[in-house]
Amino acid sequence: MTNASYKQFCPVAMAAELLCTRWTVILLRELVAGSSRFNELRRGVPRMSPALLSKRLSELETAGVVRRERLSEAPGIDAYRLTEAGHDLQPVIEAIGTWGQKWVETEPSLENLDPELLMWDMRRNLDTDPVPDRRVVIEFTYPELPEAQRRWWLIVEPDRTVDLCHIDPGFDVDLYARVDLRTMTEIWMGLRSVADAVDREALLLVGSTSLTRTMQTWLGLSPFARQAKLAR
Amino acid sequence: MTNASYKQFCPVAMAAELLCTRWTVILLRELVAGSSRFNELRRGVPRMSPALLSKRLSELETAGVVRRERLSEAPGIDAYRLTEAGHDLQPVIEAIGTWGQKWVETEPSLENLDPELLMWDMRRNLDTDPVPDRRVVIEFTYPELPEAQRRWWLIVEPDRTVDLCHIDPGFDVDLYARVDLRTMTEIWMGLRSVADAVDREALLLVGSTSLTRTMQTWLGLSPFARQAKLAR
């Protein structure tokens, strides 16, 4: 349970014993972003084994970073929320992400794309302000992907919550977006603009002209998209 | 050589692949603090095996964080210095350390004290401004330690460089400090003051009254000492 210690009294070492173990900061990024249920966290960290996720959550709880809340009498319906110490990790996660955006070469990680991860992030950051004040449905198609991952729907409900579906919800679609996954990921990461992708015919938009025009605005990008890339 | 990837396009994950492996941020802290030679780095990370240190330095070089400089024709006399990307990691290290100082319980790490590490840090951060403008020698004695680790000398040279010795340099001593290692470490970490330790007779100072009076000033503390501790 308890990690091997660096046996140094330096605060950097003391914090690193907790933070710098595999998957821990990725998990914390999910918690900082607001996920709280076990399977909600799994969705944001799909390649982390549930056993390790469970172990890391226990460690974070022991360290006072996460508080576990029983949502019902029956065991097995818990929520994991950041404590004050946990919320205070946000600057650490932001510093790491800002450095990564600025200095890590993106090419290798653009070979490991994941449409569900991308759509999940887009759902979370979508800005509903520029979106018409009614139910709005946007359909994304990634033509090169197998059937099971090809089509996704983002649905802005009248109450301004945003849902993500990967089966057809049956609503009228306001905007169709046809795009390859790499291009859409690059847009999300701030590496290219919607306008550029449309110009080069990597992104095809059909439907509402106002949604088309404002896409760069309502499409909330990665929190780090504004940091210019300097690597190489 | 290459680490297993998280296979996520998020900048946090991309950076964490490099940073969040064992010993890496501790090593970066040493590099940020200015160490550059292999054995100089070993001194700041004494419990890291030389094999792993060598491996981490190679990884950091590959990642563009560290540049290796040949200091002579003969192989085996290299210096490792941070690149621009490496210097840009300073905010990350600082964020981690600040969080650690604020939120990690210190008790466990105060059971793993190391006099050489402490003296090495004190040498690095000593503020020579308040020290008389001549050679000044301060002797530290940790009475509870075995002979080989008991006595240390900090020497401020006339040119304001600071040396650390663990064998008697033979110079006249300006100030003798007799203190237990835990107390001295707590002072260094900002958890208690020089005056408090003297009052409680945990720290005994004999010699120059001006050096005694100004000790809290010339004794440069840990860079994180000013951050208040909130844990528990």
Add this chain to the structure above:
DNA sequence: CCGGATCCGGTTAGATACTG
């Protein structure tokens, strides 16, 4: 479906010794 626990094989890290 949710929230894990268990088992097993591969990789990483620690300890110690050794070399140019």
Add this chain to the structure above:
DNA sequence: CAGTATCTAACCGGATCCGG
């Protein structure tokens, strides 16, 4: 001084299974 080499222990990934 500046690293390698080797062996063992700990950790991690992947698959499977289990109780509500």
